[in-house]
Amino acid sequence: MAEKRSLWGSKIGFLLAAIGSAVGLGNIWRFSYMAYENGGGAFLIPYLVALLCAGVPLMILEYSLGHREKASPPLAFARINPLWEPLGWWMPVVAFFGINLFYAAVIGWCINYFGLSLTLGWGTDTQSFFFGEFLQLSDSPFTLGGIRWPVLAATAGAWAICWTICYREVSRGIEKASMIFMPLLVILTLILVGWSLRLDGAREAIREFYLKADLSKIALNTAEGRKVWVAAFGQIFFTLSLGFGIMITYASYLPKKTDITGNALTTCILNCLYSIIAGFAVFGTIGFMANAKGVPFDEAITSGPGLAFVVYPEAINQLPILNQLFGALFFLVLIVAGISSMISLTEAFSCSICDKFVISRQKATTIICSLGLIGSIPFTTRAGLLILDIADHFINNYALIIGGILECILIGWLLKSQVMRRHVNNSGGIRLWPVWDICIRVITPAVLLIMLVGALLEDFTRAYGAYPIKALLLFGGGILFVTRLLSFILSHVPWRPEKLKTKHHPEDENLLT
């Protein structure tokens, strides 16, 4: 008997969930810092080019694959070519074990900081508070130094929220949560942006450092300029949650008649718009702080966790009024953005498990979230930040890019992109132009390959972050190896025959022969 697959209750529900996955911690701190580093407003040029020639084509690819096969990544890959199944597993396995485990710990930090903001409990020296008192950071990734209990407690809280939502399945859980989270996120972000723009020194900083375009930084005839382009492509991939099979999973719950191209365009545009708007809040707030403390802007801005947990608390301290409220608002924005991405990372894995094994969604969710909590524990130790930094670097530079290249080869060459384009056009909505075939078969994989080679050259000439090589091999290479091994093992469990049976696509026949 064919089992019934969950469906989204509404078109907007699906869109909000997909945007919820895309809009995450990366939109808030990663985008702003990258824009600042890479030529301010000029960064928008490579960013938008990357969006058009890699982001949108790949989003359409992931949506159409999930929609056509109505399957999780491993099943969709296996149906196209059984030899590719391990690679189909690798995406959700990396999403879960590679990203979700530390993503949960970072949300745990945000929850702690939300609490701290109510009393400005981080004190006046926010840098030593974060690294010293709060994380009690050890000096080597090998010195775990015991668990930081407040971090573990909040991380467990993040997993509990994620479990509660995923347990209720797609339309009653993820869709309902997204219907609440996304409007809430938009409202909170707009308040934050409006408030930030009114701070002294904010507008000048935005004008000078965010909007002013330094075109020399993106010149393709300089090595520095080319790096900016590579960085822009990397950011587009990360921010759109591409290469992890998440969008394949979410699209597998779509009804037969769906505007795939339109949905992909909407997701991409709204996600990038969110980043650009959030950039006003980040640049404005840091500009205010630099102004208040009389330090230059480039000394005030930092990347990654430092931006949210050191610079922002410092800026909050400097506010003339309502500091606590501003702080709570900022960390709430991070928590909501983070949880909706965490849900998608969990869902991609649990959907894959449920496709292959005879297990109920509820049971799978409970087991997966419990495993997730246990797996997050290393990230809540005193070495957590260091392990996280290494894992993040290797996953973003390798797993995600390799995933993207393989998707392009599978759909562009093995299935043939015309077959998929025809499926998209038969499903209704905006027509997909043949130029998509060129992107998927040539442009996108070529650019990704350049990025991959660039990352390899960089890693082989210089140890990332000056960490000991052993640590890089264990926490970076180790994660890549273990996730590959696990994918290989999972792909050797046989499918139930009714699952693997290729869905009949009569429309493909004349194209495939």
Ligand code: PHE
């Ligand atoms: N897109 C999310 C962000 O910008 C990160 C993410 C990557 C989430 C991959 C899910 C999967 O923060």
